Amino acid sequence: MSPHISIKGETVFEILGFPITNSFIITILVVFLFSFIARYYYQEIQKEKRSLGFYGLHAMFVGLYGMFESVLSSKVTIFYSLLGSFFFFILLSNWSGLVPGVGSILIKPQVHSEEVSEVAETVPLANIEEKDDQKEEKEVHGTGKIPLLRGGTADLNTTIALALVSVFMTQLYGFKFLGPIGHLKKYFDFRDPIMIMLGPLELVQEFARIISFAFRLYGNIFAGEVLLTIVPFLLPVFFSFVVAPMFLMEIFVGLVQALVFVMLSAVFINMAVSHH
Amino acid sequence: MRLFATALAIGLGVIGPALGVGLIGSKAMEALGRNPEAEAPIRTTMILAAAFAESIAIFALVVALIIKFVV
Numbered sequence: 614m615s616p617h618i619s620i621k622g623e624t625v626f627e628i629l630g631f632p633i634t635n636s637f638i639i640t641i642l643v644v645f646l647f648s649f650i651a652r653y654y655y656q657e658i659q660k661e662k663r664s665l666g667f668y669g670l671h672a673m674f675v676g677l678y679g680m681f682e683s684v685l686s687s688k689v690t691i692f693y694s695l696l697g698s699f700f701f702f703i704l705l706s707n708w709s710g711l712v713p714g715v716g717s718i719l720i721k722p723q724v725h726s727e728e729v730s731e732v733a734e735t736v737p738l739a740n741i742e743e744k745d746d747q748k749e750e751k752e753v754h755g756t757g758k759i760p761l762l763r764g765g766t767a768d769l770n771t772t773i774a775l776a777l778v779s780v781f782m783t784q785l786y787g788f789k790f791l792g793p794i795g796h797l798k799k800y801f802d803f804r805d806p807i808m809i810m811l812g813p814l815e816l817v818q819e820f821a822r823i824i825s826f827a828f829r830l831y832g833n834i835f836a837g838e839v840l841l842t843i844v845p846f847l848l849p850v851f852f853s854f855v856v857a858p859m860f861l862m863e864i865f866v867g868l869v870q871a872l873v874f875v876m877l878s879a880v881f882i883n884m885a886v887s888h889h
Numbered sequence: 890m891r892l893f894a895t896a897l898a899i900g901l902g903v904i905g906p907a908l909g910v911g912l913i914g915s916k917a918m919e920a921l922g923r924n925p926e927a928e929a930p931i932r933t934t935m936i937l938a939a940a941f942a943e944s945i946a947i948f949a950l951v952v953a954l955i956i957k958f959v960v
Binding site: 618619620684828829831832834835836839869870872873876 | 927937942943944947948950951955959
């Protein structure tokens with residue numbers, strides 16, 4: 614018996630040949646939740662008497678704002694919209710993989726995968742609760758079923774997209790604030806010999822940044838998912854006693870990784886928009 | 890053989906980050922001992938630095954998982 618671990622998001626169904634993976638579905642849900650929260654905040658801010666939820670959200674936004682202010686100082690208002698959206702989207706995506714039901718609701722995929730021969734309906738067959746006996750889990754895993762939902766950032770595509778947006782926006786802000794010549798001078802400066810050597814190195818660093826951003830986030834979240842899957846198999850008896858602290862740690866890791874992503878973005882943006 | 894490669898990848902890969910996280914923690918404690926009022930900023934920066942050091946270990950983990958499940 615082995616746990617079901619997939620390193621990438623699995624295709625649940627296809628629309629016009631465009632594969633819809635389980636990570637994609639939950640990312641769409643996260644986007645809806647994100648928009649809903651944003652709309653709620655916008656509606657509340659215009660009222661005279663505001664609700665308690667508004668102040669909770671507001672405290673988080675202000676705290677984040679102060680944190681960016683320590684890095685970006687006076688330019689924080691320009692970049693806050695981008696970095697704040699990054700933070701809350703990544704945070705929600707990280708935590709979406711921890712919601713009960715995500716990863717444990719299994720379905721038969723509609724597309725022909727290696728094990729599935731006939732096209733089956735997407736019936737959510739088994740909602741495996743934590744305490745379910747492993748006999749059922751075994752036979753469910755053996756029949757080529759895949760989880761319906763999967764954490765948003767537990768898929769490399771999502772994190773690479775986020776990393777690309779971050780690095781691209783850094784370049785864009787560099788062009789905007791220093792001008793094309795001032796920005797390109799960081800990479801191609803032929804006036805002194807040291808910069809001739811260092812310029813290409815910085816260019817390489819921009820690409821290394823994409824990989825490092827993407828793999829840090831993906832690795833952390835995916836490792837957490839693997840951990841939560843593996844631990845019950847190592848110690849089935851005191852299952853919930855072991856998993857509960859791990860679960861709390863994964864919540865913490867999700868928060869820290871979202872924070873790390875935006876703080877790094879903030880530092881790189883600050884480096885890009887300031888003169889040497 | 891593949892299990893061996895997986896074990897080596899993760900086992901050797903986490904040596905450096907382990908030392909790094911240990912150093913970060915010890916230096917943070919030292920700084921806290923010198924200046925106990927600065928607890929909040931020290932904690933924040935320590936967690937950030939530890940997350941960076943940890944991300945190297947996560948790279949090793951990703952490589953190990955790729956060896957185990959994909960290649």
